[in-house]
Amino acid sequence: MAHPYSDLPSSAFWRHGVADAAADQLQDIHCPAFRLDEADCIATAGSCFAQHLGRALRDAGLTVLDGEPAPKGIAPDLAHRYGFGLYSGRYGNIYTARQMVQFLDEVAAGQPDPAHVWQRDGRYFDALRPGLEPNGLDSAQEVLAMRSSHLARVGATLRQADVFVFTLGLTEAWRCRATGRVYPTCPGVIAGSYDPELHEFVNFSYPQVQQDLIRLLERLQDFKAGMRLLLTVSPVPLTATASDSHVLPATQYSKATLRAAAGDMASAHEQVDYFPSYEIVTNPAARGRFYADDLRRVTDAGVATVMKAFLAAHGLNPADGRVRQVRTIADPVCEDAMLEAFGR
Template identity: 70%
Template sequence: MTHPYSNLPAMAFWRAAVAETAAEAVSDIYRPKFPLPADATVATAGSCFAQHVGQALRRAGLDVLDAEPAPFGLAPDIARKHGFDLYSGRYGNIYTARQMVQLLDEIGAGIPDPAHVWTRKNRFHDAFRPGLDPQGLDSIEEVLAIRNRHLARVGAMLRQADVFVFTLGLTEAWRCRDTGRVYPSCPGVIAGEYDPARHEFVNFRYPEVMQDLAEMRARLQDLNPQMRFVLTVSPVPLAATATGGHVLPATQWSKAVLRAAAGDFADAHADVDYFPSYEIVTNPAAHGAFFAQGLRQVTARGVATAMGAFLSAHGLVTKDAPPEDALSDPDDVICEEALLEAFGK
């Protein structure tokens, strides 16, 4: 007897493709929807895991755009703490699709809002990039001037990008009740003051994420009609949840929503691809080896496996690669959300 499962390839069966295959040797997991030429200009943004994506693409020789390079002579570790060399713009971690849509709207308007400047110890912070100047700035005017320059440079950069790689990280966020703007961190964690009359918790559902992805794509293609997109989902678990429940199911719920939305959105658009970095890093065949101690940050081995699969599928190879233990130090990843762990008992 024959049936639809009779002649399927090995990759369709769990035992052959997962249980009996080393996690580093996973193959056929990603078949690109469109090619990524070696001369493509790439822009990256998203949650903490997207920092690894940009690093890997640069090592492969791709032209990863940088709208705001670090000042000459600034030590690399200091530069990263101030938001340089993390993404294609100094926008810090963009954890939600809603946050990205807001940034694009602000680029279109070109007018930063002084209502979203936070204070801490008489210093001033950009509420949408609170961790990028750890010591804060001297005045509200300085924050707004730097943000205005940031918006102009990021807008110019995005107009040049052939491909935009965006990593979805969270569904949970904190929102200003008056303006509807969401922040990358809860007011009061890094700077600012939490006020329940002004701030509210939001956990974006699947329809909202899908709508945000649609608006993100539309706004980016207004800047560059030829732009294509690669979506990924961060495998990094939530550091904490504000849902009132346990962090484990909250993490699984969040990642399920993001994974479903990213996959469905890619299926619906010929110019949007989905790369399964989430599936590669969380593969049971790795037996947890792709997560560092603490079970949140992805190890160098995990990053190398995920990004190796991406580059290999596109016919690209890493040039002058450093040893595996230098590929991706979890402690080098800049992540505001990780600060929440300090409040755990």
């Protein structure tokens, strides 16, 4: 008797699609809601894993916008250290959907909030991208002037973008109690100082993330009507959790929440797609080889497998000669990793 499972492809069955399949040969894992092509202007943002995707898209010959390129003559490793070329703007890692929405609101307003300047050893830091000036600046006024320029340049970039690629990284965050503004890292880790009267921990729930993603799409289309949103979830586990839970279930909660919200967002909106980079890296068939010895950093083989699958889904397979070999980033910039220094 025929039934709905009778004519399904082999990829719909665990044994054929996973257990008996090569973990690094998943070119049929995704059918895009829309395809990227050479006519698209693409903007990228998100957690540190998103840096790999930006490079792969550039290597594929696609137009990846960069509104704040490095000064001419600066060495590549120094440019990397100061946050140039990581994304389409010099905003550093944006780990949560709430942080992304708040940043877009600030870009639209064009006015930085003077309340979010941190200090360390007599130097001044932008609290909303504290790792991008490793030695700090001379004054709070200099921080705000640089941020004003940064907001203007990102706004101009977003008004050119046809597709916005955003990699969700975390549900956990620290925010200012007075303003609700979310920081990319806990005060005191890179700069500033933690004060429980001023700062609070938040672990965003599924409904909150879902609402933030809806707001994200709305904000993007305010910059350019019809802009599409391509979502991924970072496969990189939490370095540490402030949730009073073991870091393993805390990580699983975070990733499950983000994965569900991103998938539902893509199902509900034709302008939104979800690519399963998280699933590819955590695939049991890889038997752990897509993670380094610390079980956190994604190996070159894992990154390459994700990027090859992504490019193939969009008709940009490196094997056809149009795309150079997929390159990986040896050391992505990641503020979250700095928490490892506090582990005992």
